[in-house]
Amino acid sequence: MPQLEIVNLKASYGGQTVLEDINMAVEKGETISLIGPSGSGKSTLLRVLTGLLPPISGHVILDGKKIDYRNKAQVQELRRHMAIVFQQYNLFQNMSVMKNVTIAPIKIRGRDKKEVIEYATHLLERVGLADKHDAYPDELSGGQKQRVAIARALALRPDIILLDEVTAALDPELVNEVLDVVRLMASQGMTMFIVSHEMAFVREVSAKVVFMASGHVVEVGTPEQIFDNPTQQRTKDFVGKILRH
Numbered sequence: 001m002p003q004l005e006i007v008n009l010k011a012s013y014g015g016q017t018v019l020e021d022i023n024m025a026v027e028k029g030e031t032i033s034l035i036g037p038s039g040s041g042k043s044t045l046l047r048v049l050t051g052l053l054p055p056i057s058g059h060v061i062l063d064g065k066k067i068d069y070r071n072k073a074q075v076q077e078l079r080r081h082m083a084i085v086f087q088q089y090n091l092f093q094n095m096s097v098m099k100n101v102t103i104a105p106i107k108i109r110g111r112d113k114k115e116v117i118e119y120a121t122h123l124l125e126r127v128g129l130a131d132k133h134d135a136y137p138d139e140l141s142g143g144q145k146q147r148v149a150i151a152r153a154l155a156l157r158p159d160i161i162l163l164d165e166v167t168a169a170l171d172p173e174l175v176n177e178v179l180d181v182v183r184l185m186a187s188q189g190m191t192m193f194i195v196s197h198e199m200a201f202v203r204e205v206s207a208k209v210v211f212m213a214s215g216h217v218v219e220v221g222t223p224e225q226i227f228d229n230p231t232q233q234r235t236k237d238f239v240g241k242i243l244r245h
């Protein structure tokens with residue numbers, strides 16, 4: 001049974017349909033990457049999945065249980081399983097790194113403070129920031145901030161993590177330190193949705209690649225299928241364009 005199944009999702013902004021006929025299934029521990037041109041709906045799909053944008057129609061099935069996005073309690077339950085990290089880290093500027101990572105699990109989820117701090121300490125170590133507990137966001141580099149944002153998402157103990165272009169705002173030399181953290185999560189069996197323009201990375205970590213265009217899933221396959229042997233003309237055009245860069 002897939003951990004998450006997406007069934008006929010459709011979404012729109014102000015009457016304009018931006019996602020339609022979205023269907024896919026994700027197995028536990030799988031990394032699935034969404035690629036496609038700007039405006040194809042990748043971020044919107046992550047927003048819909050996490051309940052930030054209610055879909056027009058469609059639903060997901062999480063661990064065999066249907067989640068209706070119109071049902072608030074079900075969406076809340078869904079959100080307990082997921083965490084999303086955006087390109088702009090959105091850290092709380094007036095809080096230390098430790099506070100940034102621990103505030104939601106303690107205040108929103110009501111978890112035991114000592115336990116949360118212990119786990120946060122472990123996470124900050126894993127993302128290479130063991131010495132930055134007391135630093136404030138404006139004392140950190142972009143790559144360090146992004147790693148705090150990832151630790152903050154992991155502190156919620158999600159089963160599924162969604163990463164929306166987490167390296168896009170970074171200087172090239174900082175990209176790898178963030179990708180290393182993502183590689184680590186992938187190797188430890190976290191289920192991940194990744195939106196990224198780092199095609200070499202997508203190829204390396206993904207079990208499946210989903211090529212999207214104009215709000216539709218055009219093609220789904222292994223990285224080899226999508227990058228080396230795409231079957232759809234739109235995929236061929238896109239892959240041909242990006243690989244020439």
Ligand SMILES: Nc1ncnc2c1ncn2[C@@H]1O[C@H](COP(=O)(O)OP(=O)(O)OP(=O)(O)O)[C@@H](O)[C@H]1O
Nearest residue numbers: 013014018036037038039040041042043044045165
């Ligand atoms: N808040 C919004 N209000 C209205 N339209 C939006 C909003 N956000 C996105 N859109 C539109 O929805 C469509 C899909 O946008 P989305 O951000 O999901 O694309 P994307 O694939 O993530 O693109 P990019 O690679 O540039 O991040 C686009 O046509 C975009 O203009």
Ligand SMILES: [Mg+2]
Nearest residue numbers: 042043044164
């Ligand atoms: Mg986007």
